[in-house]
Amino acid sequence: MKNWTDVTMTIYPEMMVYKNKDEKKPKLTVRATHEVNGHYESSIYMDLHTGTHIDMPLHMLPDGHSSDEFDLESVNGTCIVVDFSLEESHEVGADFLKKYEIQKGDIVIIKTKNSYDHMFNPEYDYLDASGATYLENCSVKAVGIDALGIERSVPNHPTHSILLGNGIYIIEGLALKDIKEGRYDFICIPLKIAGVEGLPSRAFMRAIEVK
Amino acid sequence: MKNWTDVTMTIYPEMMVYKNKDEKKPKLTVRATHEVNGHYESSIYMDLHTGTHIDMPLHMLPDGHSSDEFDLESVNGTCIVVDFSLEESHEVGADFLKKYEIQKGDIVIIKTKNSYDHMFNPEYDYLDASGATYLENCSVKAVGIDALGIERSVPNHPTHSILLGNGIYIIEGLALKDIKEGRYDFICIPLKIAGVEGLPSRAFMRAIEVK
Numbered sequence: 001m002k003n004w005t006d007v008t009m010t011i012y013p014e015m016m017v018y019k020n021k022d023e024k025k026p027k028l029t030v031r032a033t034h035e036v037n038g039h040y041e042s043s044i045y046m047d048l049h050t051g052t053h054i055d056m057p058l059h060m061l062p063d064g065h066s067s068d069e070f071d072l073e074s075v076n077g078t079c080i081v082v083d084f085s086l087e088e089s090h091e092v093g094a095d096f097l098k099k100y101e102i103q104k105g106d107i108v109i110i111k112t113k114n115s116y117d118h119m120f121n122p123e124y125d126y127l128d129a130s131g132a133t134y135l136e137n138c139s140v141k142a143v144g145i146d147a148l149g150i151e152r153s154v155p156n157h158p159t160h161s162i163l164l165g166n167g168i169y170i171i172e173g174l175a176l177k178d179i180k181e182g183r184y185d186f187i188c189i190p191l192k193i194a195g196v197e198g199l200p201s202r203a204f205m206r207a208i209e210v211k
Numbered sequence: 212m213k214n215w216t217d218v219t220m221t222i223y224p225e226m227m228v229y230k231n232k233d234e235k236k237p238k239l240t241v242r243a244t245h246e247v248n249g250h251y252e253s254s255i256y257m258d259l260h261t262g263t264h265i266d267m268p269l270h271m272l273p274d275g276h277s278s279d280e281f282d283l284e285s286v287n288g289t290c291i292v293v294d295f296s297l298e299e300s301h302e303v304g305a306d307f308l309k310k311y312e313i314q315k316g317d318i319v320i321i322k323t324k325n326s327y328d329h330m331f332n333p334e335y336d337y338l339d340a341s342g343a344t345y346l347e348n349c350s351v352k353a354v355g356i357d358a359l360g361i362e363r364s365v366p367n368h369p370t371h372s373i374l375l376g377n378g379i380y381i382i383e384g385l386a387l388k389d390i391k392e393g394r395y396d397f398i399c400i401p402l403k404i405a406g407v408e409g410l411p412s413r414a415f416m417r418a419i420e421v422k
Binding site: 009 | 212213217219220221222223234237239242245249250251252253255256258259260269270271273283366367368398401403404405406407408409411413
């Protein structure tokens with residue numbers, strides 16, 4: 001993995017979770033110890049949308065498919081990183097995205113102010129419906145962001161619906177503090193869990209052309 | 212991920228687990244549904260040694276380190292697959308391993324009869340202490356096997372101790388049914404969980420030279 005930057009959030013009990021909800025925090029249970037059992041073994045309880053993860057269409061669309069129909073090719077390939085972190089607003093929209101040379105089949109990774117937050121910030125940056133529509137019209141392959149939700153709580157979840165309803169997977173919870181604008185090779189490897197709506201993942205980037 | 216074979220066990224509630232123990236089976240909890248909540252969201256409870264995973268030294272050594280000191284390079288690189296699946300015995304030992312040209316720095320992947328089991332078989336094939344000592348003397352980088360335990364329950368866990376005590380990580384629960392003897396590029400990408408003794412993982416192989 002030389003030359004690859006790990007852009008995954010670390011999973012631990014006190015980590016940042018969506019809306020600070022306690023039930024979304026991962027919990028570790030030690031089930032065996034060296035003193036009592038002669039070995040050490042533990043279990044984890046975690047929401048499938050903890051840290052870096054991929055949303056399946058089932059997460060937001062009643063007819064959407066689960067991880068059973070997920071294809072790894074959909075989130076692996078070349079990505080373009082767009083940097084929204086110096087913008088004052090919180091809505092990543094079409095006007096901002098139009099400045100970039102986004103190509104058909106790109107994975108678009110949106111770096112925002114969120115990558116500098118250490119605690120959950122309810123005023124997080126997100127992709128609005130105009131931005132989702134623009135990316136869908138660009139025929140991108142997937143969209144990643146450093147937010148634990150790619151949109152805020154909005155009735156009918158338009159951003160999720162526009163992307164997931166058009167075969168564009170969403171990668172949330174990327175850790176992009178050290179990543180600059182440019183083009184990169186992108187790897188996103190989720191756990192292989194059957195029949196679910198979210199897949200905890202590990203993600204990496206390797207620079208192709210960085211400003 | 213073209214040309215890569217996925218050698219990961221699928222995670223689901225009824226999957227094969229070590230000794231068939233119910234507490235080792237992963238459990239999914241649906242926490243939100245489209246009908247009630249307008250979206251679908253679930254959580255998983257799983258032993259950290261579920262399916263394909265990497266053992267940290269802490270798992271078997273009281274002074275062993277946790278995932279905090281784990282380096283991805285230790286389980287990624289070139290592997291040699293040895294095929295024990297046609298042997299009558301269950302103990303993979305030094306005599307069997309000596310037949311192969313194992314090189315310093317290799318990741319050694321042991322394919323056994325286990326890859327053809329659909330239920331947990333208490334008579335599973337495993338690596339015995341002579342085999343572990345032989346691989347340690349070969350200065351291998353890591354050892355992988357298609358068993359949920361690389362040894363059977365033995366006092367002091369000699370196989371684990373010989374390998375983990377010498378900086379050789381153990382990858383358990385590989386799915387090797389479709390893999391033939393030979394040399395491969397090997398990728399093993401675990402979840403990024405802090406401070407634990409086991410890391411659920413995804414693993415892939417790409418042929419370099421296969422018989």
